[in-house]
Amino acid sequence: MTLEKIKKPLVLIVDDTMLNIDLLADVLREDYRLGIATNGVKALEFVRKNKPDLILLDIMMPEMDGFEVCRQLKEDESTCFIPIIFITALSDTENVAKGFQLGGCDYISKPFHALEVKVRVQSKLSQMNQLSFFENIFQHSLEGILVADPKMYIRQANPMACDISGYSSDDLIGSHFDILQVRDEEDSYDIAHLLDKQDYWSGEVWNRRKNGEKFPEKLALTAVRNLWGEIINYVAVFHDMSEIKRHQDELKYQANHDGLTGLPNRIAFQLRLADALEDADRHQEKLAVLILDLDHFKQINDSLGHTVGDVLLNEVSRRLGGCLGNAVVARLGSDEFGVLLEDLPNAEWAVKVAEQINMSLSLPIFHDGHELFITTSIGITFFPEDGSSQETLMKNGDIAMAQAKVKGGNTYQVFLPEMDKKISALLALEGKLRRALDKEEFAVFYQPKVSLATGKIIGMEALVRWFPPEGGMVSPLEFIPLAESTGLIVLLGEWVLKTAASQVKEWWDEGFEVSVAVNLSPRQFDEETLVSMVSTILQETQLPPEGLELEITEGVVMENEENAMDILHEINNMGVKLSIDDFGTGYSSLNYLKRFPIHTLKIDKSFVDDLPDDGDSVAITTAIVSMARSLGLSVVAEGVEEMAQCKFLQGLNCDMMQGFMFSKPVPAEEFYAMLTEGKSIPVQ
Numbered sequence: 279m280t281l282e283k284i285k286k287p288l289v290l291i292v293d294d295t296m297l298n299i300d301l302l303a304d305v306l307r308e309d310y311r312l313g314i315a316t317n318g319v320k321a322l323e324f325v326r327k328n329k330p331d332l333i334l335l336d337i338m339m340p341e342m343d344g345f346e347v348c349r350q351l352k353e354d355e356s357t358c359f360i361p362i363i364f365i366t367a368l369s370d371t372e373n374v375a376k377g378f379q380l381g382g383c384d385y386i387s388k389p390f391h392a393l394e395v396k397v398r399v400q401s402k403l404s405q406m407n408q409l410s411f412f413e414n415i416f417q418h419s420l421e422g423i424l425v426a427d428p429k430m431y432i433r434q435a436n437p438m439a440c441d442i443s444g445y446s447s448d449d450l451i452g453s454h455f456d457i458l459q460v461r462d463e464e465d466s467y468d469i470a471h472l473l474d475k476q477d478y479w480s481g482e483v484w485n486r487r488k489n490g491e492k493f494p495e496k497l498a499l500t501a502v503r504n505l506w507g508e509i510i511n512y513v514a515v516f517h518d519m520s521e522i523k524r525h526q527d528e529l530k531y532q533a534n535h536d537g538l539t540g541l542p543n544r545i546a547f548q549l550r551l552a553d554a555l556e557d558a559d560r561h562q563e564k565l566a567v568l569i570l571d572l573d574h575f576k577q578i579n580d581s582l583g584h585t586v587g588d589v590l591l592n593e594v595s596r597r598l599g600g601c602l603g604n605a606v607v608a609r610l611g612s613d614e615f616g617v618l619l620e621d622l623p624n625a626e627w628a629v630k631v632a633e634q635i636n637m638s639l640s641l642p643i644f645h646d647g648h649e650l651f652i653t654t655s656i657g658i659t660f661f662p663e664d665g666s667s668q669e670t671l672m673k674n675g676d677i678a679m680a681q682a683k684v685k686g687g688n689t690y691q692v693f694l695p696e697m698d699k700k701i702s703a704l705l706a707l708e709g710k711l712r713r714a715l716d717k718e719e720f721a722v723f724y725q726p727k728v729s730l731a732t733g734k735i736i737g738m739e740a741l742v743r744w745f746p747p748e749g750g751m752v753s754p755l756e757f758i759p760l761a762e763s764t765g766l767i768v769l770l771g772e773w774v775l776k777t778a779a780s781q782v783k784e785w786w787d788e789g790f791e792v793s794v795a796v797n798l799s800p801r802q803f804d805e806e807t808l809v810s811m812v813s814t815i816l817q818e819t820q821l822p823p824e825g826l827e828l829e830i831t832e833g834v835v836m837e838n839e840e841n842a843m844d845i846l847h848e849i850n851n852m853g854v855k856l857s858i859d860d861f862g863t864g865y866s867s868l869n870y871l872k873r874f875p876i877h878t879l880k881i882d883k884s885f886v887d888d889l890p891d892d893g894d895s896v897a898i899t900t901a902i903v904s905m906a907r908s909l910g911l912s913v914v915a916e917g918v919e920e921m922a923q924c925k926f927l928q929g930l931n932c933d934m935m936q937g938f939m940f941s942k943p944v945p946a947e948e949f950y951a952m953l954t955e956g957k958s959i960p961v962q
Contacts, residue, residue: 416436422518730934796826
C-alpha cells in the first residue's frame, strides 16, 4: 500500500521586484510550494483562489500597497486566518506598528538574510499548526470547555459545552459563567471561593441546563495568568456525570436488593436490623424479627420449573408488602424472607402479624392454567428478650422457624429458650460429620470451567460430596450449613483444599495446566491460620500458586474490610488468584473491587437462569461484564444450562462458563477423561 505524499505548505511571495522574488524563492523552494504575485491586485486574486498557508508581503508596491492588501484579506472571513509577514525597507516604528495593527504577524527588513527568512517562515507555520492542533482539540473534545475573561464572562464555548448545557454558542458567549449555576442554596457554589488562593480546582458540582434541569458535573477550573501574574482567563473543563451517577445508583440498588422481587436482600436487612436495634435500645422499645420459609417450595420448583417458582416468589413478595404496610420486608435467600417489626406495643402484635401473613399467603395463586397453593413457616423472636444483636435474633428466628417446619408448616412459632436443645442435635450431627471426615466418607468432585473464546476446559471448581457407608449421597445443601454453623467447615475446607491441590498437581505433571477454584467459607476466613494453611498446602503438594484460585463471597469481604484486605493481599502475594463467588447477590461494591486484589467475578446463577430472554437479567449480566472489563477482571458465568445462554455470554465477551450444559460436577477420573479427550463446546 502506497501512502499519499504529504503536500508541502504553500507560501505566496508578493513583491514588485523580480530580483527579490528570485532571492526569496531560492531560499524557500526546497521546503515549500511557492506562489508569486508582482502586485497587490494579483496577490488578492491568488489568495482567494488558492488559500496559501503563509504570505510574504512587500509593503511598497504600485497600484495597491501591502497595507491595503493586508487590510482586505483580514476583513474577509475566508482569508483572515492566513499569517502575513511583511517584507519591507520601512523599518521605522510607525510603519511596523501599522503592519501589526492591520493583522500582520511579523516583518522582515530589507535587505533580508536567507537564514532569517527561513527561520521566520518556519516559526510562523509551526505556530499556526500548533494553534490548529489546539483548535481541533477545543472543537472536538468530548469534554465541555468554556473560556472566560477575568470577570467570568464567557468568551469561548466549544460544541460539547453547548451539547451538555443545552445553550447555543450565542447564548453562552458574552454571558456570565453563572448562567450554568444552580440557584438553590444546597447545590450552589462560588467560583471565586473555589479558586481562593489557588489557580486550580477540580471536583463535582451541580449545574443546570437551559431547560432548567439540574445535572451533576465533574468540573476542573483553571486560572490563566500572564507573565506579570495577572489573571487573563479562566478555563472550565467539565463532564456530564448524569449517566455515571445513574449507573452507580443502579449498582447500589442491585447490591442491596434482590434481583427477582426487588425486595431488600439479606445484607440490606441485616444492616437495617442493626440500626433498628440501636434505636430500640436507645428508646427502650420492643421489636420483633420474623423469619419466613416457604413450605415445599423446592418440590414446586422442581416439578413446575423455575419460571413458575419465580412467579410464586414475586406473588409472595407482593402479598407480604400488601399486608405489612411500612414494615421492612426482605428476601433473605431462595425461598426465605425476613420481616422487621419496630416499636411494638406488645408481643401479641407480632403474633397477629404472623397470622395475617399466613392468611394472606393461603389464598390460591393462578398461573398459566395452574391453581397453586403456597404456605409458609414463620419463626418469631423478640428484642430484648431473645437477644441484643442482629446475628442472635436472626439465628433464633431460624430456630423458631425450623420448629414451625417440624409442626408441618403453615404456622408460626415464637422462639423459646428450650429450643436451644436443637444445639444438642446439631452436636450429634457434628460428631457424625467428624467421623465421616476421619473415615474418608467425603470425596471431591470437579466441575469444569470452560473458555467461551476457545470452548476448551481451562479450569475447574472443587466441590465436596458426602457418601455415607449406608449408601446414597448426602446433599451439600444439608451438610454444608451444618458444617458451617458447627465450625467443622474449617477442617473440612482444609481437607478439600489439600485433596484438590494434590489431584491437580498430578494433572499438571501430565501436561494439563488447569487451575482449580476452591471455596473459602466465612468461618475459614475468620481463622488466623488461613494464610499459613494455604501456604503449607502449596508447599506440601508442590502445586504452583497459579494452579490455585480461592473463591469468597462478598459478605465475607465486607464484614471486616481491613482484616479482609490484609488476608487477601497476603494470599495474592503468594501468586494465588482470588475470585468473588455469587457476585451481585451481596454488596457488589465498586469500592472493594478497586481496593482488594480480586482477579475474577462469578456471575450468580440467578442472573444466568433467565438469559437471554429476561430484560432485567440481560441488563444486570451486561453491566457486570462491562464493569469487570473496565476493572481488568475476568468473568465466570455460573449455572449455564442451555446453549442460548452460552451464545449470549459469548456475545458479551464473557471469559468463562460453568454449568450443566457442559458438565455436572464429576469425580476426578471422569474429569481427567474430559481432559484427555479434549472435550469442548462450539465457539462463535
